[in-house]
Amino acid sequence: NAGVTQTPKFRVLKTGQSMTLLCAQDMNHEYMYWYRQDPGMGLRLIHYSVGEGTTAKGEVPDGYNVSRLKKQNFLLGLESAAPSQTSVYFCASRSRPYNEQFFGPGTRLTVL
């Protein structure tokens, strides 16, 4: 039981490049979330999903897109990376009746 896994762990992009971050969970959780963590700002919600095939915007969605084609996977895409998207990205999941979210180990992204 791996819990929540994220791929890749590190990535360096040039401005304008695109990439996709993959989140996978093996706990059969309905809800999944993408956050970014920046110094002094805590975790801010980018997008979330309440079930397969559904997504919704969070607090800071601009510049990102997401897809949830399978219940266990939640993809975060950057179509044209900008230096302001340099951050640590965390994925989380939770089971519907509960409030606790389980987090992945994070992806450290640097955009030059």
Add this chain to the structure above:
Amino acid sequence: DQQVKQNSPSLSVQEGRISILNCDYTNSMFDYFLWYKKYPAEGPTFLISISSIKDKNEDGRFTVFLNKSAKHLSLHIVPSQPGDSAVYFCAASGRETSGSRLTFGEGTQLTVNP
């Protein structure tokens, strides 16, 4: 609009003493509160939570207190241990929050000195 605020970026305590981490919120619709602990290069891990129908929840060395009238919660760690050194985030959610999203505070870096 910072709905959940942790005003102390850092806290340093001696091993064996009590650590008290504080958190304030502004949204009166929040009805569930959580504390997460985060070590460097790892994801946050759930520590303890409290529902708004309670004013205290205890789990071993960790106790969370909720003061609804003051919109304030605190995490007490007794006794503090060096392994408790980490960043602590408080988070809140409400029944009316779409997707039961969590709103996080900025975090407090706790350092427990041997």
